[in-house]
Amino acid sequence: MPQTSLRRRAVGALVTVAVLVPLAACGGTDDKKDTGGKAGQRTELTVLAAASLTDVFKTAGAAYEKEHPGTELKFSFEGSQELAAKVRQGAPADALVTADTKTMTDLKADTGTASVIAKNRLVIATGKGNPKGIKELKDLAASDLKVVLAAPEVPVGRYSAQVLDKADVKVKPVSQEPNVRAVLSKVELGEADAGIVYRTDVTAADGKAEGIAIPDAQNAVASYPAATLKSSEHPDAAAEFVKWLRSPEARKILLDAGFQKA
Structure with missing residues (x-):
């Protein structure tokens, strides 16, 4: 084979490698949004919620998971004062919903901005x-x-x-x-x-x-404020859930259960 042809093939191969290597380095990162791990992983959010939300949040949680197939919600229902104790003790969780504004206000150093979702x-x-x-x-x-x-x-x-x-x-x-x-x-x-x-x-x-x-x-x-927890390992996913709690769909679920508009 002539020397000129060999040189052209070698240069072509180098150009191809130069183009593909940066693309490979960028590939696979688009799906890694707040999963805390590899692409395609499910995000499990732990939500600390007032006991009076037990039934309605089971319904709301199912609706949310249907809309967000990559997220799984795990609820812990107790009295608001018990939830506050968990937060202060550093229990792993992502979001908090209490049955009063006082408890949430007392935890402002541990939470994001709270907003009332129902009364x-x-x-x-x-x-x-x-x-x-x-x-x-x-x-x-x-x-x-x-x-x-x-x-x-x-x-x-x-x-x-x-x-x-x-x-x-x-x-x-x-x-x-x-x-x-x-x-x-x-x-x-x-x-x-x-x-x-x-x-x-x-x-x-x-x-x-x-x-x-x-x-x-x-x-x-009674007012029910919701907020993300600063200790959350999934802050973006937690913020998305708290935001959804103020959506028309979530509001309808709460109203159907007898809660009042915030």
Whole structure:
């Protein structure tokens, strides 16, 4: 083969290598967005959420995962004060949703900017059929009535104290529970005649408990702020979820469950 042809082939090969090497170096990075690992990996987000969000967030989570097939949501439902303790202890998590603004504000050093995604109101919860014939807050003061409330450090416990004070009603609870679902459970099981819970909790009870409305003038409005956690290993994915909680689809899911607009 002539020398000229050999030289042309060699130069052509070098040019091809020079073009392909940079492309190979760039390849495979486009899909690595906030996965914390290799392309195609699923991102698992841990969301710390108030106990009163248990049912609605299961529905919301399924909807979110359907829209975001690369993300899996793992929820931890507890009283807001218990969630705050987890955050302070450094438990691995990506987002936080509390049942009050105070708890979230107290954690501002650990969170991103919080925004309220929904609101709620309180009701008196009674057993199925309301066997004690409870009609209003003042009925809870009866000495023969077993009333259960959430502990004072729990958001619904603070709200309950506020509404009882507004109505000038003194109640001696038979127990003080760590979250609103524990209050509801005591009523459902007949271990208490009544308790104060969120309206959405009675809705989620599916007929196992009944709710007695509390007049607006005596009631308290609970706000649910959501925020990312600064310790998250998936900050972009966590921010996307928190943003979605304010979307029309998420708002509809919350409203259908009995929550109010933020």
